[in-house]
Each structure stands twice: as structure tokens, then as C-alpha cells.
Amino acid sequence: MPEPTQRRATFLGFQPPAIDDEEIDEVVATLRSGWLTSGPKSRELEAAFREYLGVEHALAVSSCTAALHLSLVALGVGPGDEVITSPITWPSTANVIVHAGATPVFADVRPGDLNIDPERVAELVGPRTKAIVPVHFAGAAADLDPLHALGLPVVEDAAHAVETTYRGRKIGGLSATTCFSLYATKNVAGGEGGIIATNSAEVAAAVDALRVMRRSHGSLYDIETVGFKANLSDVLASIALPQLRKIGRHRAIRERHVAAYDAAVAGLDGITPLERDPRDTHAHHLYVVRIAAARAGVTRDEYQRALTEENIGTSIHFLPVHRLTAYRRLLPDQPRLPVAEQAGDEILSLPLSPAHSADDIADAIAALQRVHARFGA
Ligand SMILES: Cc1ncc(COP(=O)(O)O)c(C=O)c1O
Structure with missing residues (x-):
């Protein structure tokens, strides 16, 4: 192949989506089904993620931002608490700590891979520290073992990291929760969306109660949890499903x-x-x-x-x-x-x-x- 010596004729997009007839056909089928909100396709996507990650629970939500937020709330993070996280991340990671009412504490990163430095994290742990949120930056595994050794709940920001393994183990079931993104540019894209993976039935139930305001049986309804509206539409799940297959x-x-x-x-x-x-x-x-x-x-x-x-x-x-x-x-x-x-x-x-x-x-x-x-x- 001769090396191009001229400026490229058309603009090369940084991260265009890789969508073909598989996604288009799946979305059309969902639209024809008449079911647009969370339903069979979101459940199918959750099952596909459970199998791909090898975890007990995978909950589809509206974004990775929501996945991180609901994880922190489900773990009881609130006012007066501190959560240690990485400064090299999309602002969502820190914003959700603020939204939970807690204070973000930024630990410096390692120069080689720009993932959070466990030694800096250990120095910052104090009586108010309630959780740690490492980011698997660019798709490189954060160093989880020394973080787990600190004995605090870890919520992994795995927005970049669907395929990532850490020391031979697939991420997804290694921490309190692991949060994936289905944003348009991500390795499994749905346009928008997120997945919370966990092996804890208790955390999964808490997140499930928070992600949607559920109706009870009959014509009356009640709520037991002051929840959010963070469920995933079946239309978006229909884009993400073929992406995961591919x-x-x-x-x-x-x-x-x-x-x-x-x-x-x-x-x-x-x-x-x-x-x-x-x-x-x-x-x-x-x-x-x-x-x-x-x-x-x-x-x-x-x-x-x-x-x-x-x-x-x-x-x-x-x-x-x-x-x-x-x-x-x-x-x-x-x-x-x-x-x-x-x-x-x-x-x-x-x-x-x-x-x-x-x-x-x-x-x-x-x-x-x-x-x-x-x-x-
Ligand atoms: C590291 C990181 N965390 C969290 C997010 C938020 O993901 P979402 O857009 O699905 O809310 C992103 C961004 O897209 C990200 O890059």
C-alpha cells in the first residue's frame, strides 16, 4: 500500500459507531413490537451481559453515570461521607459523588497508565471514607487488589472496559459493583445506556428499587423507595444487543x-x-x-x-x-x-x-x- 502523502480529502471522525443491518433490524423489530420502554429487550440485554461477564446480576440503566450514582446510593453513600476517585476521568465519575451528597477526594494517578495509584489512595483513606471509585482508563485495568485490601466498598467505573480482565479475571464481579457505559462511542454502544454488574443480591435489589418507580398490583400504587428514573429503553437495548454479539x-x-x-x-x-x-x-x-x-x-x-x-x-x-x-x-x-x-x-x-x-x-x-x-x- 503506497503511503499517502497528501492531506486526507474528507474529515476522519474520531470514534464513529459501527452499526449495520443487524442493529437496524433489531430496532425495527422492537418498534413493531409496540414495546418501547424497559421490557423484553432490556431483560435480554441483561441476560447477555450476565453471561458475557460471568456475574450473578446485571441491571440495565439509562447511562453509566446513572449506574455509578445508583451504586453509591445503594451502598449508603451520603452527606458527610468521602469517596476517593481518579482525576483522570469524565466528570460524571466525580459528579455522582456530589449528587449522592458526599465529597469527592481525588487521588493522583500512575504515570504509566493514568489509572488511580493505590498508594495515593491508601494515604487518603480516613474515618469519613465510604467508598473508592477507580476508573479502568482507556480500557486498562485499574490495580484492584491493593484497593480491595483497604476494606472499603469499591465501585468500578468500567465505562471503557467491557473486555477488560484483571490478572486473568474478567471484571464485572470483582467489586461491590462494576459500571459499564453503552454511550455512542463505547465498545458496546446503544447510543446511551449503562449496565451495573454485581454478585451481591442485596446490592442488586437496592439498585433495582432505585432505578424505576415501580407500580404495585391493582389500580392503586405505592412506593417504598424514593427512586430515580434511570431505566433503559428497549429501543436502545436493541442497538446494544447485536453490539455485544459482535x-x-x-x-x-x-x-x-x-x-x-x-x-x-x-x-x-x-x-x-x-x-x-x-x-x-x-x-x-x-x-x-x-x-x-x-x-x-x-x-x-x-x-x-x-x-x-x-x-x-x-x-x-x-x-x-x-x-x-x-x-x-x-x-x-x-x-x-x-x-x-x-x-x-x-x-x-x-x-x-x-x-x-x-x-x-x-x-x-x-x-x-x-x-x-x-x-x-
Ligand atoms: C470514564 C467514564 N466514566 C463515566 C462515563 C459516563 O458514561 P455515560 O455517558 O454512559 O453516562 C464516561 C463517558 O462517557 C466515561 O468516559
């Missing part, structure tokens, strides 16, 4: 893209992919590189601008949550988190989707090489 096929495509990126960035001084622990299965949700301006010539922001001019879509996962305006206001005396803050200046996510062809990824790589040649020392 997870292996989609993974094989993403693995090829990741291998192409690995080979290419190895030759680009100052551009380094995040580390992947060979003991774990990485979900390859994101391909994140760090751009060290001193060696790569210019900053991450300038690389991103130059790639956009090359018609290559990129994204930033993530700016450290504790430095965002809402959290500076809410928690003005927070300590600095040097590893997360440096990463926030350097990280860039390259296009990665099973909807991309090998040529698309070759275009992204050629553009990155051109930009590096232009800016690099």
Missing part, C-alpha cells in the same frame, strides 16, 4: 488498529503510547499518546490543531477533573496532583473505532508522521 469481531479490528499505531509511534520521538500491562486484557477503547513538547517540538494542543487541519479527528481524555471550574469552586483547597496535571497537558486520543478501515488508520498515522516531521526536533 464484540469479538469488533475487538479484532481494534487490535489491528492498535498494532498499526504501536508500530508507527515507536518511530516518533516525544510521542509515547500509554503502558499496557501484559498480565491484563486491555479493552482498547482509546488509543492515548502523550506528547512531550520538549521532544515532539510543540505542545499537545498544537498537535491537535495540526491534525484537525490534516482532516484527522482527535480527542482529549481527559482534562483532570479537579482543575475544572466546578471543582475548583466546590473544593477550592484541593492539593495539586502533579502526575494527573502533567498528563492533562500531554494526552491525545487518536481515532479508534471498528468502523474505521485500515486505510483510515493509515491516513491518521501518515498525518501524525507529517505533523511530527514538521514540528519535531
Whole structure:
């Protein structure tokens, strides 16, 4: 294949969905069935997730944000409590701690994979700590054993991590709950949606009571729990079901893209992919590189601008949550988190989707090489 030397003619989307007739047919069948809200398709999706993850309970909800929120409420997290989490995440992870009435405490991350550092977490545990929320960033397993050893409930943010294993064990049943996202860009996409996995019947029952305001029998109704409206529509479950069936096929495509990126960035001084622990299965949700301006010539922001001019879509996962305006206001005396803050200046996510062809990824790589040649020392 000749290497493209020209700017790409059309814009390459960062993470387009990989949807085909299977999803379309399943949605049409659901629409024809007349059942739009949570019903047979959501239950089928829950059963498929239970089997895929090897867990006792999988509950479909409206988003991963809701999954995390309901998990914390089900575990009794409330006012006066602290919950330790990662600053390198989508703000939802911290927002739900605030919504539960508790205070987020951010622990710095490890420089290699940007997952929460268990040693920093251990230093932050105090009498008010009620739970820990690690994030499996980009699809790399967070280091769960030392977190579990602290003896507190762990709620895993597994929005990026459907395929992730930790030291040979599939995530899903390892902690109090594990929360997955079905958002449009995720490895199993439903447009929106989330899954709460747990092996605890008690936690599952509490989450079930919280996710929907249930009617009792007869013409009268009553509620026992002040619940939320966080159930998943069958229309969205009908998109996610074929996605879960195709997870292996989609993974094989993403693995090829990741291998192409690995080979290419190895030759680009100052551009380094995040580390992947060979003991774990990485979900390859994101391909994140760090751009060290001193060696790569210019900053991450300038690389991103130059790639956009090359018609290559990129994204930033993530700016450290504790430095965002809402959290500076809410928690003005927070300590600095040097590893997360440096990463926030350097990280860039390259296009990665099973909807991309090998040529698309070759275009992204050629553009990155051109930009590096232009800016690099
Ligand atoms: C790490 C992480 N946690 C939580 C979420 C929230 O997921 P959802 O959009 O399904 O609420 C996302 C985002 O999409 C995410 O990337």
C-alpha cells in the first residue's frame, strides 16, 4: 500500500459507531413490537451481559453515570461521607459523588497508565471514607487488589472496559459493583445506556428499587423507595444487543488498529503510547499518546490543531477533573496532583473505532508522521 502523502480529502471522525443491518433490524423489530420502554429487550440485554461477564446480576440503566450514582446510593453513600476517585476521568465519575451528597477526594494517578495509584489512595483513606471509585482508563485495568485490601466498598467505573480482565479475571464481579457505559462511542454502544454488574443480591435489589418507580398490583400504587428514573429503553437495548454479539469481531479490528499505531509511534520521538500491562486484557477503547513538547517540538494542543487541519479527528481524555471550574469552586483547597496535571497537558486520543478501515488508520498515522516531521526536533 503506497503511503499517502497528501492531506486526507474528507474529515476522519474520531470514534464513529459501527452499526449495520443487524442493529437496524433489531430496532425495527422492537418498534413493531409496540414495546418501547424497559421490557423484553432490556431483560435480554441483561441476560447477555450476565453471561458475557460471568456475574450473578446485571441491571440495565439509562447511562453509566446513572449506574455509578445508583451504586453509591445503594451502598449508603451520603452527606458527610468521602469517596476517593481518579482525576483522570469524565466528570460524571466525580459528579455522582456530589449528587449522592458526599465529597469527592481525588487521588493522583500512575504515570504509566493514568489509572488511580493505590498508594495515593491508601494515604487518603480516613474515618469519613465510604467508598473508592477507580476508573479502568482507556480500557486498562485499574490495580484492584491493593484497593480491595483497604476494606472499603469499591465501585468500578468500567465505562471503557467491557473486555477488560484483571490478572486473568474478567471484571464485572470483582467489586461491590462494576459500571459499564453503552454511550455512542463505547465498545458496546446503544447510543446511551449503562449496565451495573454485581454478585451481591442485596446490592442488586437496592439498585433495582432505585432505578424505576415501580407500580404495585391493582389500580392503586405505592412506593417504598424514593427512586430515580434511570431505566433503559428497549429501543436502545436493541442497538446494544447485536453490539455485544459482535464484540469479538469488533475487538479484532481494534487490535489491528492498535498494532498499526504501536508500530508507527515507536518511530516518533516525544510521542509515547500509554503502558499496557501484559498480565491484563486491555479493552482498547482509546488509543492515548502523550506528547512531550520538549521532544515532539510543540505542545499537545498544537498537535491537535495540526491534525484537525490534516482532516484527522482527535480527542482529549481527559482534562483532570479537579482543575475544572466546578471543582475548583466546590473544593477550592484541593492539593495539586502533579502526575494527573502533567498528563492533562500531554494526552491525545487518536481515532479508534471498528468502523474505521485500515486505510483510515493509515491516513491518521501518515498525518501524525507529517505533523511530527514538521514540528519535531
Ligand atoms: C470514564 C467514564 N466514566 C463515566 C462515563 C459516563 O458514561 P455515560 O455517558 O454512559 O453516562 C464516561 C463517558 O462517557 C466515561 O468516559
